[in-house]
Amino acid sequence: MVSQFWQRLLQHRWQRQLRLLTKPYFVRYQLDCQRGPELSYSGFRSISGSCKFQQQHQQLPFDISEFPVENIRNFCIIAHIDHGKSTLADRFLEITGTIAKGNNQQVLDRLQVERERGITVKAQTASLVHTYKGRRYLLNLIDTPGHVDFHYEVSRSLKACNGAILLVDANQGVQAQTVANFYMAFEAELILIPVLNKIDLKNAQPEQVAEQMHNVFDIEKSEILKISAKQGTGIDELLSAVIERIPSPPGDRSKPLKAFVFDSWYDRYKGVVAHLAICDGVIKKGERITCASSGKTYELTEVGIMYPTQVPCDTLYAGQVGYAMMNMRNVDEAQVGDTFFHEKVPVQPLPGFRSATPMVFAGMFPSEQTDFLTLRNAIEKLTLNDRSVQVKMDNSPALGQGYRLGFLGLLHMDVFNQRLEQEFDVSTIMTAPNVAYKMKIKGEKNIKFHGSDEVTVLNPCLMPDPAIITEYYEPMVNGTIISPAEYLNQLTALCHEHRGRIKDQVYIDNTRVMMQAKFPLSEILVDFFDELKSITSGYASFDYEDAGYEITEVLKLTFCLNGREVDELTMICHVSRARETASRICLKLKETIPRQQFVISVQGKVNQKVIAREDIKAFRKDVTAKCYGGDVSRKMKLLKQQAEGKKRLRRIGNIDIPNDAFLQILKK
Ligand SMILES: Nc1nc2c(ncn2[C@@H]2O[C@H](COP(=O)(O)OP(=O)(O)OP(=O)(O)O)[C@@H](O)[C@H]2O)c(=O)[nH]1
Numbered sequence: 317m318v319s320q321f322w323q324r325l326l327q328h329r330w331q332r333q334l335r336l337l338t339k340p341y342f343v344r345y346q347l348d349c350q351r352g353p354e355l356s357y358s359g360f361r362s363i364s365g366s367c368k369f370q371q372q373h374q375q376l377p378f379d380i381s382e383f384p385v386e387n388i389r390n391f392c393i394i395a396h397i398d399h400g401k402s403t404l405a406d407r408f409l410e411i412t413g414t415i416a417k418g419n420n421q422q423v424l425d426r427l428q429v430e431r432e433r434g435i436t437v438k439a440q441t442a443s444l445v446h447t448y449k450g451r452r453y454l455l456n457l458i459d460t461p462g463h464v465d466f467h468y469e470v471s472r473s474l475k476a477c478n479g480a481i482l483l484v485d486a487n488q489g490v491q492a493q494t495v496a497n498f499y500m501a502f503e504a505e506l507i508l509i510p511v512l513n514k515i516d517l518k519n520a521q522p523e524q525v526a527e528q529m530h531n532v533f534d535i536e537k538s539e540i541l542k543i544s545a546k547q548g549t550g551i552d553e554l555l556s557a558v559i560e561r562i563p564s565p566p567g568d569r570s571k572p573l574k575a576f577v578f579d580s581w582y583d584r585y586k587g588v589v590a591h592l593a594i595c596d597g598v599i600k601k602g603e604r605i606t607c608a609s610s611g612k613t614y615e616l617t618e619v620g621i622m623y624p625t626q627v628p629c630d631t632l633y634a635g636q637v638g639y640a641m642m643n644m645r646n647v648d649e650a651q652v653g654d655t656f657f658h659e660k661v662p663v664q665p666l667p668g669f670r671s672a673t674p675m676v677f678a679g680m681f682p683s684e685q686t687d688f689l690t691l692r693n694a695i696e697k698l699t700l701n702d703r704s705v706q707v708k709m710d711n712s713p714a715l716g717q718g719y720r721l722g723f724l725g726l727l728h729m730d731v732f733n734q735r736l737e738q739e740f741d742v743s744t745i746m747t748a749p750n751v752a753y754k755m756k757i758k759g760e761k762n763i764k765f766h767g768s769d770e771v772t773v774l775n776p777c778l779m780p781d782p783a784i785i786t787e788y789y790e791p792m793v794n795g796t797i798i799s800p801a802e803y804l805n806q807l808t809a810l811c812h813e814h815r816g817r818i819k820d821q822v823y824i825d826n827t828r829v830m831m832q833a834k835f836p837l838s839e840i841l842v843d844f845f846d847e848l849k850s851i852t853s854g855y856a857s858f859d860y861e862d863a864g865y866e867i868t869e870v871l872k873l874t875f876c877l878n879g880r881e882v883d884e885l886t887m888i889c890h891v892s893r894a895r896e897t898a899s900r901i902c903l904k905l906k907e908t909i910p911r912q913q914f915v916i917s918v919q920g921k922v923n924q925k926v927i928a929r930e931d932i933k934a935f936r937k938d939v940t941a942k943c944y945g946g947d948v949s950r951k952m953k954l955l956k957q958q959a960e961g962k963k964r965l966r967r968i969g970n971i972d973i974p975n976d977a978f979l980q981i982l983k984k
Pocket residue numbers: 395396397398399400401402403404422434435436437460461462463513514515516517543544545546547
């Protein structure tokens with residue numbers, strides 16, 4: 317039976333979550349590694365060590381052909397951020413003997429950025445073998461990210477699964493991302509196994525949270541399993557439920573090969589590696605396969621499964637999930653969502669993935685123009701692993717040749733930038749992020765010049781002259797907030813402050829309320845989540861989804877340093893916010909730009925009219941001053957460090973600005 321509340325939720329299709337920009341970056345990890353064989357997942361330098369807990373299987377300890385489709389289960393773990401997905405994946409790997417017991421790392425969080433930030437940003441697959449009632453089963457598990465900015469990874473992962481474990485923290489209860497993930501899985505028609513995690517916690521309230529799950533998702537309380545992923549309680553029962561409740565994938569070994577590419581990445585030594593779900597047939601090393609999208613044919617140089625790192629196995633059978641390499645060097649040829657078939661045995665390709673809708677756009681330029689080709693190369697390879705990034709060429713008189721990239725959120729943008737630096741050694745300058753405005757223009761000549769009477773402005777510097785604009789439109793989102801009810805008044809005020817319109821609010825149990833409101837995307841992009849956490853003592857969660865465009869009034873705000881316009885800082889903002897934003901950013905620039913040997917005037921302008929101003933006083937910085945009379949080698953070292961630091965500065969006229977200043981100044 318579908319409750320009324322549930323139907324209402326379905327109507328709005330509130331999916332997607334928000335933001336935890338500030339999850340502590342302190343998750344330290346000690347790789348305690350001896351450099352061993354390359355961890356074969358990818359060519360990323362950042363994970364090329366082999367950790368002591370990571371059992372490196374050179375070959376599979378079982379025969380992959382022994383698993384017919386009836387003995388295969390493909391499932392993923394979905395949950396709100398931090399509810400314990402990666403910890404649960406670790407326990408699965410341990411209990412099935414895939415990795416040695418006693419690691420306290422999150423094995424499937426393979427990227428350096430994930431380990432440093434303690435969050436999953438990339439869905440990862442691992443295969444495990446479990447014996448249940450005397451039969452051996454091959455379980456293919458996908459650990460997914462929890463943060464809203466990486467929801468595209470979740471939606472893609474669901475396509476390769478027949479079921480999902482919906483994990484809820486027994487202490488925190490149902491959160492906005494739980495709701496979003498539930499509907500994503502529901503739309504994908506997956507069988508859900510509801511699970512309460514962290515029951516070992518002193519403050520866990522499994523009964524109350526089970527009640528919430530019943531109220532919000534209409535889930536029978538008797539179906540909910542209770543576990544502690546950390547302590548390993550209830551994991552065996554959960555594995556049994558996976559086998560009992562999740563159906564085996566459809567598939568027939570005797571049919572022609574049909575393999576679905578659900579992920580891919582670039583290995584610097586082996587070229588493109590594709591993650592495949594074998595829908596029908598059998599795929600073998602040495603065979604020739606054709607990609608449905610390009611029609612190109614390749615010879616398979618290696619196939620295998622993730623156990624939990626790449627282990628070759630020569631053959632993959634219908635229903636199984638694994639990887640394939642085929643000497644594909646051109647990253648453009650590796651399409652996620654593609655179908656592979658045997659050469660000259662074409663099959664009907666599977667529908668691919670819906671492309672992601674970018675929410676924020678920013679310019680990305682190499683720190684040194686001579687590095688443009690390196691940046692291009694790095695972006696091509698990284699976007700192979702992250703298909704949610706939209707890439708367009710861009711050109712700026714000040715910054716030279718670069719790209720305008722579209723991201724799913726600010727954390728996504730930050731992580732992408734960090735991955736470029738860590739995995740490809742590229743140093744970049746990012747412009748201030750902005751949303752995509754639409755503008756209606758008038759005049760035949762102008763319409764002809766822009767190619768349409770509606771212009772989408774991704775780069776604020778390229779906004780048409782206001783004199784020819786008749787209407788402005790801004791992107792909107794439908795937001796969902798779940799919070800303790802005692803903060804309702806503060807929540808209402810916060811929504812209004814951010815130009816939000818509250819559409820609905822319902823109680824999900826005696827103490828928690830779910831509020832739904834429509835916001836301009838630009839209003840929730842930067843500080844909204846921090847403010848929300850702060851007014852609710854950290855108890856609220858937020859999720860949002862695209863809600864089209866609405867008419868608005870905006871203007872172009874520019875910033876000048878000693879009279880020179882700084883392209884990176886040009887932004888479009890709502891008329892009502894112009895003065896406040898200009899003053900705030902001028903002040904932030906004053907705090908962020910290091911004092912230099914001359915006075916710097918910082919001005920915020922609209923239509924060349926100054927609306928805010930700050931001055932940065934002169935300051936003479938002599939890094940070697942503290943070495944006065946000291947050892948010359950120490951002096952040289954400091955000067956070298958200073959020179960290194962300067963590489964991270966953007967020079968405007970004769971003023972140096974730290975590269976990360978453009979993002980920092982946007983935060984309140
Ligand atoms: N007490 C307790 N802590 C747990 C349990 N499961 C996970 N944790 C802790 O919860 C925190 C988050 O766990 P993760 O496994 O990283 O959560 P996640 O859902 O994978 O996080 P994201 O991938 O970033 O969304 C970690 O500090 C874990 O140690 C549990 O059963 N009990």
